Amino acid sequence: MANLNEKNIKLAIQKEGRLTEETLEFLRKSGFEFESYKQRLFSLCRNFPMEILYVRDDDIPDYVASGIVDLGILGQNILNEERPNVKKLLNLRYGFCSLIVAVPKESGIKDIQDLKGKTIATSYPQSAKKFFKENNITIDIVEISGSVEITPALGVAQAIVDLVSTGSTLALNDLRILTKIYDSEAVFVANKKTIASNEKQILLQKLVMRFKGVLSAKDYKYVMMNAPEKILPKLKKIVPGLKSPTISPLAKSGWISIQTVIKEEVFWETIERLKQAGAQGIIILPIEKIII
Ligand code: ATP
Ligand code: ZN
Secondary structure, eight states: OOOOOTTSEEEEEESSSTTHHHHHHHHHHTTOOOOOOTTOSEEEOSSSSEEEEEEOGGGHHHHHHHTSSSEEEEEHHHHHHHOOSOEEEEEOSOSOEEEEEEEETTSOOOSGGGGTTOEEEESOHHHHHHHHHHTTOOOEEEEOSSOGGGHHHHTSOSEEEEEESSSHHHHHTTEEEEEEEEEEOEEEEEOHHHHHOHHHHHHHHHHHHHHHHHHHHHHEEEEEEEEEGGGHHHHHHHOTTOSSOEEEEOSSTTEEEEEEEEEGGGHHHHHHHHHHHTOEEEEEEEOSOOOO
């Protein structure tokens, strides 16, 4: 096995958990090649001077802040909770979840004000304290490291502050959401000295460019279509980003083939309008990367 090399840039990711699979997929999409097997502690990238360390997500802020590793991928929720001295560089658009306040379905608690004087169980004591303080509500906090959702049924607390994504765990435990504290997603963070270091800064810039390439590709689709040449001005109005589309003549006279990119968020709307305007044979392809 290769030894950890000082010159390599080091990235910590979650060893086993909700962020692991998508993080590995994101790194591979960004072009990094590495072996990764279940009992791994670290992997060395074959095509980039980077080592990936697999650790518990809670340890990532300290590892990055202290410089044991240069970089980390973790939930924004952990940054909000621990406020480590690291620099956030990118939102990675996966690992979406929210920190919420929930109460038993049957409880008479209707509003967060009704929680005055109540006991709240959470693994996010700092985030919970801050939220209730900002709302001028005095509460007691019981810190629990896992399975917070069962504490109301056990009589440990009258409400919980916990992370949810689909809400199915809440439903299973007869809980309902009272309010949301914040949204979270996976984020890319760096050690502040790494950002300033001459050598590693160059590697970091390359990494960020690759990550951004994958992230912006998510926003767009590549579209090819055929249309009568005379409707091109109309089509250009429908796709405002279509400043300089690739246009090639078709064998059928007066017809052209147009290639362009369309924003994902207005995707269906745009396709329908293009079709109505007279575009035909529309082909849509996912984009792997966009380098701007
Ligand atoms: P570890 O063993 O690494 O300490 P963990 O049990 O603390 O793992 P996971 O439950 O695997 O952590 O969650 C990791 C991250 O996944 C969370 O910090 C959060 O950012 C994100 N996440 C996404 N959806 C959810 C969810 N429904 N519940 C909890 N976390 C979620
Ligand atoms: Zn954890």
